[in-house]
Amino acid sequence: MDETPAAAVLHLEGVSHRYGDREVLRSVSLHLKPAECVALVGHNGCGKSTLLRLAAGRETASEGEVLFDGSPLREDDPATRARISSVLDPAAYYPDLSVREHLVFVALAHGLGAAADETVDQALADHHLSDHATALPTSLSSGQNQLLLLASAFIRPHDLLLLDEPEQRLDSRARAELADRLVAHKERGAAVLMATHNLQLAERVADRVLVLESGVPVDAAGHEWAGADRAH
Numbered sequence: 001m002d003e004t005p006a007a008a009v010l011h012l013e014g015v016s017h018r019y020g021d022r023e024v025l026r027s028v029s030l031h032l033k034p035a036e037c038v039a040l041v042g043h044n045g046c047g048k049s050t051l052l053r054l055a056a057g058r059e060t061a062s063e064g065e066v067l068f069d070g071s072p073l074r075e076d077d078p079a080t081r082a083r084i085s086s087v088l089d090p091a092a093y094y095p096d097l098s099v100r101e102h103l104v105f106v107a108l109a110h111g112l113g114a115a116a117d118e119t120v121d122q123a124l125a126d127h128h129l130s131d132h133a134t135a136l137p138t139s140l141s142s143g144q145n146q147l148l149l150l151a152s153a154f155i156r157p158h159d160l161l162l163l164d165e166p167e168q169r170l171d172s173r174a175r176a177e178l179a180d181r182l183v184a185h186k187e188r189g190a191a192v193l194m195a196t197h198n199l200q201l202a203e204r205v206a207d208r209v210l211v212l213e214s215g216v217p218v219d220a221a222g223h224e225w226a227g228a229d230r231a232h
Contacts, residue, residue: 007031007033008031008032008067009032009033009034009068009069009191010030010031010032010055010066010067010068010160010193011030011031011032011066011067011068012028012029012030012031012051012055012061012064012065012066013029013064013065013067014027014028014029014063014064014065015027015028015029015030015051015054015061015063015064015065015066016028016061016062016063016064017050017054017059017061017062017063017215018062023215024047024050024215025047025050025051025054025061025212026215026216027064027216027217028047028051028064028210028212028215028216028217029064029217030051030193030210032160032191032193033191034159034189034190035186035187035188035189035190035191036192036207036208037182037186037191037192037193037194037205037207037208038192038193038194038206038207038208038209038210039194039195039196039201039202039205039206039208039209039210040052040193040194040195040196040209040210040212041195041196041197041199041202041209041210041212042211042212042213043213046212046213046214046215047212047214047215048164048195048212049088049164049195050215051195051212052086052088052162052163052164053088055073055160055162056075056084056086056088056162057073057074057075057076057080057084058075058088068080068083068084068160069159082110082111082157082158083159083160084158084159084160084161084162085154085156085158085160085161085162086153086161086162086164087149087150087152087153087162087163087164087166088162088163088164090145092149092152093137093145093149093152094137095136095137096136097136097137098133098134098135098136099124099129099132099134099136099140099148100120100124100133100134102137102148102152103120103123103124103148103151103152104116104117104120106152106155106156107119107120107155109156110156110157111157112155112156119155120155123151123154123155126151126177126181127147127148127150127151128144128147128174129144129148129151132144142169143169143170143171143174145169146166146168146170147174150166150178154181154185158190159189159190159191160190160191160192160193161185161190161191161192161193161194162193162194163192163193163194163195163196164194164195165194165195165196165197166178166194166196166201167196167197167198167201175198175201178201179200179201179204179205182194182201182204182205183204183205186205194206
């Protein structure tokens with residue numbers, strides 16, 4: 001598999017990151033191409049979320065290089081922001097807008113124009129939120145809130161999708177539908193980087209797995225995740 005930087009939409013090379021004296025990532029390299037998914041797995045606190053925030057440009061690596069489409073990643077660059085979609089925060093919605101208003105706002109902000117209404121209606125149906133279109137996000141269950149965040153990420157055009165445990169708070173039906181949606185998403189050319197504890201999701205969607213232990217990449221084949229229970 002060609003993993004050269006030239007072919008990668010996202011390129012991390014020798015990335016380390018510290019919070020004060022605490023090192024949370026050390027010497028991580030990753031090349032992610034269009035139509036490819038890499039799953040980040042490992043125990044809580046191993047650095048998965050930090051790696052995603054670096055990939056989104058929300059934090060700057062202490063050492064190493066993070067490139068998006070061959071250029072240094074800058075979250076404040078409008079062109080970059082328009083091409084990266086993410087679900088990284090549990091409350092990334094507008095609390096005073098209804099579910100439908102929030103999705104319409106996202107769609108219009110990212111250039112869907114006249115197609116916004118139809119696209120939003122389809123997203124509501126796909127994520128089982130049609131009956132809650134006029135509700136405020138704060139009135140939703142935790143699982144429905146997660147579906148709203150996912151719908152917001154999928155609805156807008158992008159080349160790179162970053163997901164931090166997208167399966168959390170979802171029931172078995174919603175997790176299966178998420179897996180199908182991500183596979184279809186890759187087939188349409190998007191690159192996906194996701195952190196997950198759900199090994200069924202990783203096996204269904206990911207082309208490669210990056211295992212982190214205390215911020216350090218380790219051999220996936222010999223790691224405990226390879227023989228772990230897939231049922232949860």
